[in-house]
Amino acid sequence: MSLNDWKWIFIVLTLFGLIVLLRNIITEENWKYSVVSAALDEVQYGNQSSNLTRSLPAFYPNHSYCPHQGLPMSLEEQLEERNLLDSIIWPYPPSGSELLNLSQTSDPAHSLFTIVPSQKDQQWHVGDQLEVQIHLHDYEGRPKRYGGDFLLARLQSPHCRAGVVGQVLDHKNGVYSARLPLLWEGSTQVEVMMVHSSEAIAVLWRLREKRPDRVYFTGNFRRGRLSETTVCNMCFLLQDKGPRCNFTDLQTGEPWYCYTPKKLSCEDRISHAKGGYLKGIITSKEALLFQRCGVRRMALKNVSDMVGWSPTKLSGFDLCTNQMYAMQPLFDLSGVNIKVRINAATTDTIDVLPSRTSEERKEDPVTSGYYYRDLWRPFRDxxxxxxxxxxxxxxxxxxxxxxxxxxxxxxxxxxxxxxxxxxxxxxxxxxxxxxxxxxxxxxxxxxxxxxxxxxxxxxxxxxxxxxxxxxxxxxxxxxxxxxxxxxxxxxxxxxxxxxxxxxxxxxxxxxxxxxxxxxxxxxxxxxxxxxxxxxxxxxxxxxxxxxxxxxxxxxxxxxxxxxxxxxxxxxxxxxxxxxxxxxxxxxxxxxxxxxxxxxxxxxxxxxx
Incomplete structure (x- = not known):
């Protein structure tokens, strides 16, 4: 080879080496940026997994969603916050809701509750405590094997306009107990309601921790005839979207920010308002967990795309419109899954007899009071x-x-x-x-x-x-x-x-x-x-x-x-x-x- 040939080979190799070196530098910097961004996200948004019991020990003892604002917490306050977070830990499904089909989630229509017989003389008296067992099933009728569903239980007596709330205990296996104090005589009805499935609560938990911006606010700035409106929130405004006006309260240290208007100054803010609600914050699959009405109709729409589906063979009933329509039994999702009553396996009514003793009623540490004749009677002095x-x-x-x-x-x-x-x-x-x-x-x-x-x-x-x-x-x-x-x-x-x-x-x-x-x-x-x-x-x-x-x-x-x-x-x-x-x-x-x-x-x- 001639000297010129070697020169060109040397130039090509040098250029190739520079390109490889530059690429490595960029890759490393991007990796560093990703790590730093993730760390900042953990500080800013509390980047916790939905399994609180797994993630909290790593994050929340020194956690603050606005670390640069407000007075620092004392050690006593940090301990209090940790205890409070422990007190609201909620059971999490063994696998994420995004991995489940709707048919595998809790269905109140397939679930049942049973009144546990009295252990004394097979009768219930004022002063006793009624126990109810609740068994959750999915849309295919299979028993649930884990807890975390949000249930409410109460006793009602329409004839005497009485009512009291019961305490629901989660046994973490799809079975729940409700304990309800018997406080008045006569026929009394048990009511059990599923507010949310455990799978729905997993979604709600993630939204609370990850999407605090799903309700946004606005600030209006005005000077003379010039007016501007910008988005505001509490420490949840992205810094790369522009400069921010700091309206943190000087006495309490409570943070509040608005994006800085383009033509006006922060001192020109005159008003505050609710901006609106962000949409599209959950997937279409997750949306099936939050259906108050029309779940069956949505399922029907999905079923109609299946090959060989024949509407003449199917029937169903819409709880919201009280109308019959075609529905394949396998995909009959049995109604709604937000605030739906769970039926009794046999009876939901008992007769409460007068108290066995003349002793005064003891206060219930869980129940704060009850209604009788539409008058609230608190449990306290x-x-x-x-x-x-x-x-x-x-x-x-x-x-x-x-x-x-x-x-x-x-x-x-x-x-x-x-x-x-x-x-x-x-x-x-x-x-x-x-x-x-x-x-x-x-x-x-x-x-x-x-x-x-x-x-x-x-x-x-x-x-x-x-x-x-x-x-x-x-x-x-x-x-x-x-x-x-x-x-x-x-x-x-x-x-x-x-x-x-x-x-x-x-x-x-x-x-x-x-x-x-x-x-x-x-x-x-x-x-x-x-x-x-x-x-x-x-x-x-x-x-x-x-x-x-x-x-x-x-x-x-x-x-x-x-x-x-x-x-x-x-x-x-x-x-x-x-x-x-x-x-x-x-x-x-x-x-x-x-x-x-x-x-x-x-x-x-x-x-x-």
Whole structure:
């Protein structure tokens, strides 16, 4: 070869070597970037697998969804958070729901419950505890071999308008027990309901941990005639989507961000609003786990694509439309799988006889109360009094300052008091659905004030200046024997990881403790969350399972404090009215009556 040939070979080899070296560098950098990105995702979103018992020990002791914001937790608070997370661990299916066919998931229509016979004299008496065994089956009628389904159980007696919630125990093998206290005489009916299958809850768990952005918010910025709207959220805005305005509260350290407007500045924010709900966040297969109506119809559509399918050989019944239509028996999915009653194997009714002894009824540590004649009877040293006349409520609240803080379920209490006390004159210039709201009876020196909690809040447009955090509001109160404070904060946190709710409650609890330390006679009432309508994709944002988990956290947070806990969950589940995010008036009346019974427990009030 000539010298020129060797020169070209050398040049080609050199170029090839440079290309290989450059490729390796890029590959290594990409690998490093992927590792760093994954680590950041674990910090930002709590990148935990749905099997909480497997993943929590590695992540949550020092976990924070906004590590760069707020005051650091003390060791005591870190331990508390770990214990709270342990308290809401939920059994997880042995294989991911994405690997299962719908026919393998829990089907309430194929499931049954059985009343366990009385072991004493084959009779049930007031004071006894009824036990019910529940057996879950899949859509093909096969027994389930693992737990994790979300079930509710209660006793109802329509003739005496009575009801009580039972405790459901998961034996982790597809079998459940329900224990229900027998508290009144007469014919009593057992009702068992499957709210969600275990496979559906696996999806809900993943959404809560991985998709806290599935409800988004907006901020409106304005200067003169120029206006811009950007997306806002709590520490869940991607930094690579642009710069962010930091609206973190200076007192509580609670974070809130909005993407910076293109032509305006962060100081130009004037309002906050709910933006909307992200769609398409689960697969079509997972969507089959969240069907309130039309499951059979969806299955029929899938079956119609099969070769050899003949509609003349098939029949079915739609529970939603009450109409017959063609359906192949093998694919008859037997109705819906959200909030469906489970039938009794034999009977669902028993006769309860008078108590065997004259001893007073012992309080049930699990059950907070029950209904009898539509009156809630709490299990605690608090006589529940019906405030059926406006004069009784007025007498109780005379010279009282009533501060109601929270979401729209607390606004219901305000609306109820306004409706039953004609002497209360409203001084509210804001939209009624948003507030703040205030009503005054100047003759009797009564003030009732409502204000919504700070973001995240899914209300219509609020002025930015009206975004207040409950902890800050409580710190601004003097308190005293004539001050009543009621708090309800739960529903708007259902789309966020549990740690976010824990942090908010911790701040509120500290403020409550400070208030009671400086004014021990202040009446403080805390309302829990309640079940609601669960239609299809509503469950992805406001599932009763989310609310149940939040309630567990709330109960633990305020345990041991001198506050009244209004168990809205049991008050709604035990009542015969359908579940609703905003409970119907009879339930609201019982809640307000319970609050008034607590506020005026040391005085005499004419309740005739």
């Amino acid at each position: 608090l006589p529940m009094r019906p405030f059926n006349q406006a004069s009784a409520i007025t007498q109780c609240l005379t010279n009282k300052l009533v501060y109601l803080y929270g979401d729209s379920t607390m606004r219901q209490w305000y609306d109820y008091l306004i409706s039953v006390l004609p002497e209360l004159k409203e001084f509210a210039y804001k939209p009624k659905s948003v507030g703040p709201l205030m009503a005054v009876d100047s003759t009797r020196n009564i003030l009732v004030h409502y204000r919504c909690h700070g973001p995240p809040i899914r209300f219509a447009t609020l002025m930015a200046s009206e975004l207040r955090y409950i902890a800050n509001e409580l710190d601004g109160l003097t308190g005293g024997p004539d001050t009543v404070v009621a708090i309800s904060i739960w529903s708007h946190f259902s789309t966020f990881p549990a740690e976010v709710y824990m942090r908010r409650l911790r701040l509120i609890r500290k403020a409550v403790v400070r208030l009671l330390n400086r004014s021990p006679a202040t009446a403080v009432i805390v309302r829990t969350g309640n079940p609601q309508i669960q239609r299809n994709d509503i469950s992805l944002y406001n599932s009763d399972w989310f609310s149940l988990q939040l309630n567990t956290v709330l109960r633990s947070m305020f345990e041991g404090l001198d506050v009244l806990l209004v168990d809205a969950w049991q008050m709604c589940v035990a009542h015969h009215e359908p579940h609703n995010l905003h409970p119907p008036r009879p339930i609201i009346k019982n809640m307000v009556d319970l609050m008034l019974s607590y506020v005026c427990r040391n005085g005499t009030t004419n309740t005739a």
